[in-house]
Amino acid sequence: MSNVLVAYTTQSGSTEEVAQAIADELSKAGLSVETRRLEEVATIEPYAAVVIGAPMIVGWHRAAMKFVKRHQAALSRRPVAYFLTAMRLTLTGQQTAQDVPLAIDPALAMPPRNPDRLxxxxxxxxxxxxxxxxLDAAPMVRPVSVAIFGGRLDLYKLKLLPMLFVMAIIQAQPGDRRNWPFIRAWAAGLxxxxxxxxxxxxV
Ligand SMILES: Cc1cc2nc3c(=O)[nH]c(=O)nc-3n(C[C@H](O)[C@H](O)[C@H](O)COP(=O)(O)O)c2cc1C
Incomplete structure (x- = not known):
């Protein structure tokens, strides 16, 4: 049995449920899995592999950026996977970013108006x-995959400024965009x- 850590942060709870589904799939595959909030993780040394997940909140959640930066050296020595939850994604056809394989939820990605000029x-x-x-937060870490999943957004629970940002820049429709079969299939491949x-x- 090998210890895998699924570490996540969340603002409104939806990324936590994604982390739990991923942990569930890894357990089904016979791995021994611990699921922890990022703030609870002091060291990653005991783990054979680490999955790190966080929502896009005007960039990848700051807690996740800090976490990967702080643990960069240890993360660079073991297999790591990242996942991001988001409410808006442009379909660009890219399969990699900085040579790291991407897993893009096809139900989330929307084609651009003009593919030649975004x-x-x-x-x-x-x-x-x-x-x-x-990836830029911890350049030494080369994940085996970066997944971008649909998240969940409840506009009416937001304060005014975040609500305005989400409406004006993200232009996301409120709702639950999590694509469980896609999330679980990604986890099953890890x-x-x-x-x-x-x-x-x-270990
Ligand atoms: C202030 C704020 C900023 C956000 N920024 C983005 C963003 O830049 N891109 C995006 O696709 N989604 C963005 N979202 C949507 C969240 O990523 C999405 O709702 C996510 O599922 C929230 O996860 P949580 O429930 O774990 O907090 C934003 C949401 C909020 C409230």
Whole structure:
């Protein structure tokens, strides 16, 4: 049995449920899994592999950026996967960002108005930009995959400024966009990618 950590942060709870579904799939594959909020994780040394997830909140959630930066050296020595939850994503056809494989929820990604010339908001919501945020935070860490999943948005629970940002920039429709079969299929594929990584050690 190998210990895998699924570490996440959330603002409104939906990313936590995604983290739990991922942990469930990893357990089904025979791995021993711990699910923790990022704030609860002091060290990642005991874990053979780490999955890190957080919502896009004007960039990848700050707690996730800090976490990957702080644990960068240890993360760079073992298999790691990132996942992001988001409400708007531009369909660009990219399969990788900085040579890291992307897993893009096809139900979330929307084709741009003009594929030859993305608008500002379309570029903002592109996989390269979202994944780039996460990858640039800890350049030594090369995840086996960066997944971008649909999240959940309840506009009426937001304060005025966040609500205005989401309405004006993200232009997201409120609702639950989580695509459970896609999320679970991604998680089910992780054990093989972890085992193929040179830093994998069964503990
Ligand atoms: C202030 C704020 C900023 C957000 N920024 C983005 C964003 O830049 N891109 C995006 O696609 N979604 C954005 N979202 C939507 C969230 O990523 C989405 O609702 C996510 O599922 C929330 O996860 P949580 O329920 O775990 O907090 C934003 C939401 C809020 C409230």
């Amino acid at each position: 608008g500002l908001k379309e570029r903002y919501a592109s996989p390269a930009h979202y994944a780039g945020d996460a 054990p093989d990618s972890f085992r193929a990584h040179p830093g994998w050690t069964a």
